[in-house]
Amino acid sequence: MIPTVQGGRGKGGQWRYALTESEHGHVWGVCAEVDGLFREPGRATYELFDWVPDAAEVRGWVGCRVWLVPEEEAFDPWLLEDVESPGRQRRTDALVLTGLDDCMGPPEGHRAPVRLHDGYRWLGSCREFTRVLPDEQAAPSLVLRGLSPGDRLREALATGTRRALDLDQAWLEIRDDSGEPLADRLLRPKVRAWRPSSHGPDLIDLELGEELDRPVPGYARPLWDRWLAGPPEAPGAWAGLDTREREAWLELVRDRGCRLKHQDRPAGQSYELDGRHITDEPSLYLALGEAFNGPGGYFGGCVAALAECLQGNFGYTAPATLLWRDIAPARKHLSHVLTAEGEPYDLVALVLDVLADGGVRVTFG
Known part of the structure; x- marks a missing residue:
């Protein structure tokens, strides 16, 4: 079950989350809790063959940023972020890495040797690598619980057409308990479903067919809780x-x-x-x-x-x-x-x- 953020209003009565249209800034609605903000992000998996370490064994959390540097100078390095490794695969010479793939990724079809470093030291090298494709899974939705809908959202829900329920591009704006802006996430939300909310009369739980591209992983949850308090x-x-x-x-x-x-x-x-x-x-x-x-x-x-x-x-x-x-x-x-x-x-x-x-x-x- 995806955890929710408790305590939607700050000490000054401010709502913690607002779904705001990106072009003109009108507010689709404000809410108390969001399902889907805190969860583990999808991670790319690489298998590095003939792994030769430069220093200590690569295992566990590896680094904020790990650069894969092709031996061929014609190709630029590419980046994995928040990298983890279970270590070498049993009975093989291959190392497995998982991380958040940068927007470029490796050159298409590239299989030549690469060296790896974490910005501070060289980690090792491999003869070639492959990117392991994950099993296809339905993208988790984003649910805004206890949402107080604005007039435009009420009109869109009443219309109910596919076009009306496509909210185009919006920001999920996040404020701390004092009402000060803290962070945001850019979305292209499409309304999947809505229902009356247990948070109070005239409030709804709004389900969006949108997976966050930057969910907050579990290790960062306590830090967010501290900052949400101020x-x-x-x-x-x-x-x-x-x-x-x-x-x-x-x-x-x-x-x-x-x-x-x-x-x-x-x-x-x-x-x-x-x-x-x-x-x-x-x-x-x-x-x-x-x-x-x-x-x-x-x-x-x-x-x-x-x-x-x-x-x-x-x-x-x-x-x-x-x-x-x-x-x-x-x-x-x-x-x-x-x-x-x-x-x-x-x-x-x-x-x-x-x-x-x-x-x-x-x-x-």
């Missing part, structure tokens, strides 16, 4: 998380931060960064976000986004100073990372250059 009040709430959880935390920080309206502070501000817990890439951007915008703050989730935030509209105005306390962990863990193609570079030095180009004078303490 943003953190103290910095470093992410420090005790592992890399996988930090990546999910950063996604929430980014989703929320890009929806907030930031008032740029005057030039000449002084900021302070706590570097004690920077041991991976997501923690670098989480620490930067909190340095510039306080607990749960966003200030870029990659180098390009950091450069964009330095241009304004995210609370910052050049010039400024940043005191980076305890840079040693970042230098230890992020001074020798890998590009998609597997070329080593110094991420800490790159970030310092981007900050300098954006008018931030960095000192260390």
Whole structure:
């Protein structure tokens, strides 16, 4: 059974979810709970033949991003995200990987050798691979429970034709308990069914024939529950998380931060960064976000986004100073990372250059 999100209204009486038409912004309806937001996403499966590891055994959770780099330079690397592995297949030399396939995927028909890395180290190589096609299954629907339908949705349901029940393109907008925007998901919803809801009179349970392309996996559910209650009040709430959880935390920080309206502070501000817990890439951007915008703050989730935030509209105005306390962990863990193609570079030095180009004078303490 797909779990539901309990407690649909925030402390201020706000509905947690809204289904909003994407072009003109009219609201189809607001609701208390959604079935289908929290579930395991569909994962691609690869079988890598003649696997030769470069380091330790690849098993369990492998990394946020694993790049498959073709031996032939004519082909670009491709990406698997949130990668897991049960390890080698019994009595074979093949390694099995599962992950979220990027939009490009491998070159069609490509079977030549590839090397794999997780952005930090080389994992190993294989002679060839195959993508295992999953069994065909009906796409799970999305059910909006306790929905208060808007006038346009009432009209569409009363009409009942296939055309009227095709809601075209819409956003499922998600707010926290204080009513502040938290995240959203883009849909192309078609009404499959509706029925009176147990949540109250004049409310319905609306079933949409739409599978979310970005459901929230089980390991991220506790993090979402924390953010749905409101943003953190103290910095470093992410420090005790592992890399996988930090990546999910950063996604929430980014989703929320890009929806907030930031008032740029005057030039000449002084900021302070706590570097004690920077041991991976997501923690670098989480620490930067909190340095510039306080607990749960966003200030870029990659180098390009950091450069964009330095241009304004995210609370910052050049010039400024940043005191980076305890840079040693970042230098230890992020001074020798890998590009998609597997070329080593110094991420800490790159970030310092981007900050300098954006008018931030960095000192260390």
